Amino acid sequence: MTALRIVIDVLIGIGAIFALAGTIGILKMPDAFSRMQASTCIPTLGTICPLLGALLYAIFFKNGDVASAVKIGVICLLILVTNPLGSHALAKGAYKAGIRPEKKMETDDLGRDLYE
Amino acid sequence: MQKTKFPAVVATFVVCFAFWVLLTWSFTMQELIAGAVISLAVALFSARFFIHEKAFWFLNPLKFFSGLFYWICIFPVELVKANVNMAKICFGGCKKINPGIVKVPVDLKSDYGQAALANSITLTPGTITMETAEEDGQTYFYIHWIDVTAPSGKEAGDAIKGTLEKGLRRVWE
Numbered sequence: 601m602t603a604l605r606i607v608i609d610v611l612i613g614i615g616a617i618f619a620l621a622g623t624i625g626i627l628k629m630p631d632a633f634s635r636m637q638a639s640t641c642i643p644t645l646g647t648i649c650p651l652l653g654a655l656l657y658a659i660f661f662k663n664g665d666v667a668s669a670v671k672i673g674v675i676c677l678l679i680l681v682t683n684p685l686g687s688h689a690l691a692k693g694a695y696k697a698g699i700r701p702e703k704k705m706e707t708d709d710l711g712r713d714l715y716e
Numbered sequence: 717m718q719k720t721k722f723p724a725v726v727a728t729f730v731v732c733f734a735f736w737v738l739l740t741w742s743f744t745m746q747e748l749i750a751g752a753v754i755s756l757a758v759a760l761f762s763a764r765f766f767i768h769e770k771a772f773w774f775l776n777p778l779k780f781f782s783g784l785f786y787w788i789c790i791f792p793v794e795l796v797k798a799n800v801n802m803a804k805i806c807f808g809g810c811k812k813i814n815p816g817i818v819k820v821p822v823d824l825k826s827d828y829g830q831a832a833l834a835n836s837i838t839l840t841p842g843t844i845t846m847e848t849a850e851e852d853g854q855t856y857f858y859i860h861w862i863d864v865t866a867p868s869g870k871e872a873g874d875a876i877k878g879t880l881e882k883g884l885r886r887v888w889e
Contacts, residue, residue, distance in 0.1 A: 617803070618799060618803060621802065621803035621806040621807060622802075622806070622841075624806045624807065625802065625805070625806035628806070628809075629813075630811075630813075631815070633815060633844070633860050634813060634815050634862060636844060637802070637815075637841060637842055637843075637844060637860070637862045638802060638805075638806055638841070640802070640838075640839065640840070640841040640842075640844075641799055641802050641803060641806070641841045644795055644799060644839055644840075644841065645795065645796065645799045666741070667741040670738055670741055671738075671739075671741070673738075674735075674738050674739065680839065681835075683838075683839065684834070684835040684836075684838035684839050684845075685835075687838050687844055688834070688835075688838050688844065688845055688846070691844045691846050691860060692846050692847060695846060701815065705815055705816040705817060707816040707817065707818055707864060707867070707868060708816060708817050709817055709818060709819035709858060709868055710817045710819070710846055710847055710858040711817070713819070713849070713858075714847065714849070714858075
Protein backbone atom coordinates (compact mmCIF):
# COMPACT_ATOMS: atom_id res chain seq x y z
CA MET A 601 0.00 0.00 0.00
CA THR A 602 2.89 2.38 0.76
CA ALA A 603 4.39 1.75 -2.67
CA LEU A 604 1.07 2.65 -4.27
CA ARG A 605 0.89 5.80 -2.18
CA ILE A 606 4.34 6.80 -3.45
CA VAL A 607 3.26 6.17 -7.05
CA ILE A 608 0.22 8.41 -6.56
CA ASP A 609 2.31 11.20 -5.05
CA VAL A 610 4.86 10.95 -7.85
CA LEU A 611 2.09 11.19 -10.46
CA ILE A 612 0.71 14.34 -8.86
CA GLY A 613 4.22 15.78 -8.63
CA ILE A 614 4.89 15.12 -12.32
CA GLY A 615 1.63 16.85 -13.16
CA ALA A 616 2.64 19.88 -11.11
CA ILE A 617 6.03 20.06 -12.87
CA PHE A 618 4.46 20.04 -16.32
CA ALA A 619 1.85 22.62 -15.30
CA LEU A 620 4.72 24.82 -14.07
CA ALA A 621 6.57 24.32 -17.37
CA GLY A 622 3.47 25.38 -19.31
CA THR A 623 2.99 28.46 -17.15
CA ILE A 624 6.62 29.54 -17.53
CA GLY A 625 6.27 28.98 -21.27
CA ILE A 626 3.18 31.21 -21.44
CA LEU A 627 5.07 33.99 -19.67
CA LYS A 628 8.34 33.69 -21.61
CA MET A 629 7.37 32.83 -25.19
CA PRO A 630 7.71 35.68 -27.70
CA ASP A 631 4.42 35.54 -29.65
CA ALA A 632 0.80 34.43 -29.40
CA PHE A 633 1.10 31.13 -31.27
CA SER A 634 4.17 29.96 -29.37
CA ARG A 635 2.40 30.80 -26.11
CA MET A 636 -0.50 28.65 -27.20
CA GLN A 637 1.93 25.81 -27.90
CA ALA A 638 3.49 26.04 -24.44
CA SER A 639 0.08 26.11 -22.77
CA THR A 640 -0.81 22.75 -24.34
CA CYS A 641 1.44 21.15 -21.68
CA ILE A 642 -1.07 22.10 -18.99
CA PRO A 643 -4.23 20.31 -20.18
CA THR A 644 -2.34 17.22 -21.37
CA LEU A 645 0.22 15.82 -18.92
CA GLY A 646 -0.36 18.58 -16.36
CA THR A 647 -3.95 17.41 -15.92
CA ILE A 648 -3.86 13.75 -16.86
CA CYS A 649 -1.14 12.75 -14.38
CA PRO A 650 -2.91 14.21 -11.30
CA LEU A 651 -6.21 12.75 -12.52
CA LEU A 652 -4.54 9.35 -12.89
CA GLY A 653 -3.27 9.69 -9.33
CA ALA A 654 -6.74 10.64 -8.12
CA LEU A 655 -8.18 7.66 -9.99
CA LEU A 656 -5.78 5.25 -8.26
CA TYR A 657 -6.54 6.91 -4.93
CA ALA A 658 -10.30 6.56 -5.41
CA ILE A 659 -9.98 2.89 -6.34
CA PHE A 660 -7.45 1.68 -3.75
CA PHE A 661 -7.80 3.99 -0.75
CA LYS A 662 -11.53 4.70 -0.74
CA ASN A 663 -12.65 1.04 -0.69
CA GLY A 664 -13.33 0.93 -4.41
CA ASP A 665 -15.25 4.17 -4.85
CA VAL A 666 -16.39 3.37 -8.41
CA ALA A 667 -18.63 6.43 -8.80
CA SER A 668 -15.73 8.84 -8.16
CA ALA A 669 -13.37 6.81 -10.34
CA VAL A 670 -15.82 6.87 -13.25
CA LYS A 671 -16.36 10.60 -12.88
CA ILE A 672 -12.60 11.20 -12.92
CA GLY A 673 -12.40 9.15 -16.10
CA VAL A 674 -15.17 11.24 -17.67
CA ILE A 675 -13.36 14.46 -16.73
CA CYS A 676 -10.18 13.15 -18.35
CA LEU A 677 -12.06 12.20 -21.53
CA LEU A 678 -13.86 15.54 -21.74
CA ILE A 679 -10.63 17.50 -21.37
CA LEU A 680 -8.94 15.40 -24.04
CA VAL A 681 -11.84 15.86 -26.47
CA THR A 682 -12.57 19.57 -25.95
CA ASN A 683 -9.06 21.01 -25.51
CA PRO A 684 -7.90 20.59 -29.14
CA LEU A 685 -11.12 22.20 -30.41
CA GLY A 686 -10.43 25.27 -28.29
CA SER A 687 -6.76 25.52 -29.27
CA HIS A 688 -7.60 25.06 -32.93
CA ALA A 689 -10.30 27.75 -32.91
CA LEU A 690 -8.10 30.19 -30.96
CA ALA A 691 -5.11 29.73 -33.26
CA LYS A 692 -7.17 30.12 -36.42
CA GLY A 693 -9.06 33.09 -35.00
CA ALA A 694 -5.85 34.83 -33.96
CA TYR A 695 -4.35 34.29 -37.39
CA LYS A 696 -7.47 35.56 -39.17
CA ALA A 697 -7.59 38.63 -36.92
CA GLY A 698 -4.18 39.59 -38.28
CA ILE A 699 -1.93 38.68 -35.37
CA ARG A 700 1.60 37.87 -36.58
CA PRO A 701 4.78 37.26 -34.56
CA GLU A 702 7.24 40.15 -34.44
CA LYS A 703 10.12 38.01 -35.64
CA LYS A 704 9.31 36.64 -39.08
CA MET A 705 8.27 33.00 -39.06
CA GLU A 706 10.54 30.37 -40.57
CA THR A 707 7.93 29.39 -43.16
CA ASP A 708 4.38 30.69 -43.43
CA ASP A 709 2.46 28.56 -45.89
CA LEU A 710 -0.92 29.54 -44.51
CA GLY A 711 -0.30 33.23 -45.17
CA ARG A 712 1.14 32.46 -48.62
CA ASP A 713 -1.77 30.26 -49.72
CA LEU A 714 -4.90 31.64 -48.11
CA TYR A 715 -4.52 35.17 -46.80
CA GLU A 716 -2.81 37.12 -49.55
CA MET B 717 -28.14 17.64 -45.70
CA GLN B 718 -28.51 13.91 -45.28
CA LYS B 719 -31.57 12.12 -43.96
CA THR B 720 -31.78 10.57 -40.50
CA LYS B 721 -31.09 6.83 -40.79
CA PHE B 722 -32.11 4.17 -38.30
CA PRO B 723 -28.64 2.71 -37.53
CA ALA B 724 -27.33 6.23 -36.96
CA VAL B 725 -30.13 6.87 -34.44
CA VAL B 726 -29.35 3.62 -32.61
CA ALA B 727 -25.62 4.43 -32.42
CA THR B 728 -26.24 7.98 -31.19
CA PHE B 729 -28.73 6.67 -28.64
CA VAL B 730 -26.20 4.17 -27.27
CA VAL B 731 -23.52 6.86 -26.94
CA CYS B 732 -25.89 9.34 -25.23
CA PHE B 733 -27.23 6.72 -22.85
CA ALA B 734 -23.76 5.46 -21.92
CA PHE B 735 -22.76 9.03 -21.18
CA TRP B 736 -25.84 9.55 -19.02
CA VAL B 737 -25.08 6.43 -17.00
CA LEU B 738 -21.43 7.45 -16.58
CA LEU B 739 -22.42 10.90 -15.32
CA THR B 740 -25.19 9.88 -12.92
CA TRP B 741 -23.88 6.42 -11.92
CA SER B 742 -27.11 5.44 -10.20
CA PHE B 743 -29.08 2.45 -11.36
CA THR B 744 -32.57 3.12 -10.04
CA MET B 745 -35.34 2.49 -12.59
CA GLN B 746 -36.53 6.10 -12.63
CA GLU B 747 -33.14 7.53 -13.55
CA LEU B 748 -32.56 4.94 -16.27
CA ILE B 749 -35.97 5.56 -17.87
CA ALA B 750 -35.54 9.34 -17.80
CA GLY B 751 -32.09 8.93 -19.36
CA ALA B 752 -33.44 6.63 -22.06
CA VAL B 753 -36.23 9.06 -23.02
CA ILE B 754 -33.89 12.04 -23.20
CA SER B 755 -31.24 10.07 -25.12
CA LEU B 756 -33.84 8.94 -27.63
CA ALA B 757 -35.05 12.51 -28.19
CA VAL B 758 -31.50 13.78 -28.61
CA ALA B 759 -30.65 10.88 -30.94
CA LEU B 760 -33.68 11.53 -33.18
CA PHE B 761 -32.74 15.16 -33.68
CA SER B 762 -28.96 14.98 -33.86
CA ALA B 763 -28.10 11.59 -35.43
CA ARG B 764 -27.68 13.05 -38.91
CA PHE B 765 -25.03 15.48 -37.65
CA PHE B 766 -23.27 12.93 -35.47
CA ILE B 767 -22.94 9.93 -37.80
CA HIS B 768 -21.87 10.56 -41.39
CA GLU B 769 -20.55 7.18 -42.44
CA LYS B 770 -21.15 3.62 -41.27
CA ALA B 771 -22.75 3.59 -37.82
CA PHE B 772 -21.37 0.31 -36.48
CA TRP B 773 -17.86 0.20 -37.94
CA PHE B 774 -16.42 0.14 -34.45
CA LEU B 775 -17.96 -3.27 -33.76
CA ASN B 776 -15.48 -4.82 -36.18
CA PRO B 777 -13.02 -6.35 -33.66
CA LEU B 778 -9.94 -5.59 -35.78
CA LYS B 779 -10.82 -1.89 -35.94
CA PHE B 780 -11.83 -1.84 -32.29
CA PHE B 781 -8.59 -3.28 -31.01
CA SER B 782 -6.41 -1.18 -33.29
CA GLY B 783 -8.31 1.88 -32.00
CA LEU B 784 -7.71 0.75 -28.43
CA PHE B 785 -4.04 0.15 -29.24
CA TYR B 786 -3.77 3.64 -30.72
CA TRP B 787 -5.33 5.41 -27.74
CA ILE B 788 -3.52 3.36 -25.08
CA CYS B 789 -0.06 2.67 -26.58
CA ILE B 790 0.83 4.86 -29.57
CA PHE B 791 -0.67 8.22 -28.68
CA PRO B 792 0.41 8.50 -25.00
CA VAL B 793 4.03 7.72 -25.95
CA GLU B 794 4.05 10.54 -28.51
CA LEU B 795 2.29 12.81 -26.01
CA VAL B 796 4.90 12.23 -23.29
CA LYS B 797 7.80 12.70 -25.76
CA ALA B 798 6.38 16.01 -26.99
CA ASN B 799 5.61 17.16 -23.45
CA VAL B 800 9.17 16.50 -22.28
CA ASN B 801 10.53 18.38 -25.30
CA MET B 802 8.25 21.33 -24.60
CA ALA B 803 9.14 21.37 -20.89
CA LYS B 804 12.84 21.42 -21.85
CA ILE B 805 12.23 24.42 -24.13
CA CYS B 806 10.24 26.22 -21.42
CA PHE B 807 12.74 25.67 -18.61
CA GLY B 808 15.80 26.25 -20.79
CA GLY B 809 14.94 29.65 -22.19
CA CYS B 810 12.53 30.31 -25.03
CA LYS B 811 14.86 32.23 -27.32
CA LYS B 812 16.07 29.27 -29.35
CA ILE B 813 12.70 28.35 -30.84
CA ASN B 814 12.07 28.51 -34.54
CA PRO B 815 8.31 28.74 -35.16
CA GLY B 816 6.60 28.51 -38.52
CA ILE B 817 3.52 27.24 -40.32
CA VAL B 818 4.09 24.26 -42.59
CA LYS B 819 1.78 22.58 -45.05
CA VAL B 820 1.75 18.80 -44.95
CA PRO B 821 -0.16 16.24 -47.04
CA VAL B 822 -2.53 13.83 -45.22
CA ASP B 823 -3.32 10.42 -46.63
CA LEU B 824 -6.38 9.56 -44.49
CA LYS B 825 -9.58 9.56 -46.54
CA SER B 826 -12.32 9.33 -43.91
CA ASP B 827 -13.68 12.45 -42.17
CA TYR B 828 -13.39 10.83 -38.75
CA GLY B 829 -9.79 9.81 -39.38
CA GLN B 830 -8.86 13.34 -40.42
CA ALA B 831 -10.61 14.82 -37.39
CA ALA B 832 -8.87 12.38 -35.03
CA LEU B 833 -5.50 13.12 -36.62
CA ALA B 834 -6.01 16.89 -36.41
CA ASN B 835 -7.04 16.65 -32.77
CA SER B 836 -4.11 14.38 -31.92
CA ILE B 837 -1.71 16.84 -33.57
CA THR B 838 -3.23 19.74 -31.65
CA LEU B 839 -3.06 17.83 -28.37
CA THR B 840 0.67 17.15 -28.65
CA PRO B 841 2.52 20.26 -27.39
CA GLY B 842 4.57 21.83 -30.15
CA THR B 843 2.11 21.45 -33.02
CA ILE B 844 -1.31 22.99 -33.65
CA THR B 845 -3.48 22.26 -36.68
CA MET B 846 -4.70 25.61 -37.97
CA GLU B 847 -6.50 24.93 -41.23
CA THR B 848 -7.32 22.12 -43.63
CA ALA B 849 -7.53 22.44 -47.40
CA GLU B 850 -8.18 20.12 -50.31
CA GLU B 851 -6.33 20.41 -53.61
CA ASP B 852 -6.79 17.90 -56.44
CA GLY B 853 -8.23 15.24 -54.12
CA GLN B 854 -5.29 15.45 -51.71
CA THR B 855 -5.96 16.83 -48.24
CA TYR B 856 -3.48 19.22 -46.66
CA PHE B 857 -3.12 20.39 -43.06
CA TYR B 858 -1.59 23.73 -42.18
CA ILE B 859 0.29 23.12 -38.93
CA HIS B 860 1.93 25.67 -36.67
CA TRP B 861 5.17 24.05 -35.57
CA ILE B 862 7.26 25.41 -32.71
CA ASP B 863 10.60 24.16 -34.04
CA VAL B 864 10.71 23.90 -37.81
CA THR B 865 13.41 21.39 -38.75
CA ALA B 866 12.19 20.24 -42.17
CA PRO B 867 10.75 22.07 -45.19
CA SER B 868 7.03 21.78 -45.98
CA GLY B 869 5.73 18.66 -47.61
CA LYS B 870 6.29 14.98 -46.99
CA GLU B 871 9.36 15.40 -44.79
CA ALA B 872 7.73 17.73 -42.28
CA GLY B 873 4.65 15.49 -42.32
CA ASP B 874 6.69 12.45 -41.33
CA ALA B 875 8.40 14.37 -38.54
CA ILE B 876 5.13 15.68 -37.11
CA LYS B 877 2.62 12.89 -37.57
CA GLY B 878 4.37 9.84 -39.01
CA THR B 879 3.60 7.39 -36.19
CA LEU B 880 0.19 8.91 -35.39
CA GLU B 881 -0.99 8.59 -38.97
CA LYS B 882 0.26 5.01 -39.26
CA GLY B 883 -1.72 4.09 -36.14
CA LEU B 884 -4.87 5.87 -37.29
CA ARG B 885 -4.78 4.35 -40.77
CA ARG B 886 -5.25 0.92 -39.20
CA VAL B 887 -8.39 2.17 -37.44
CA TRP B 888 -10.16 4.03 -40.21
CA GLU B 889 -9.04 2.61 -43.57
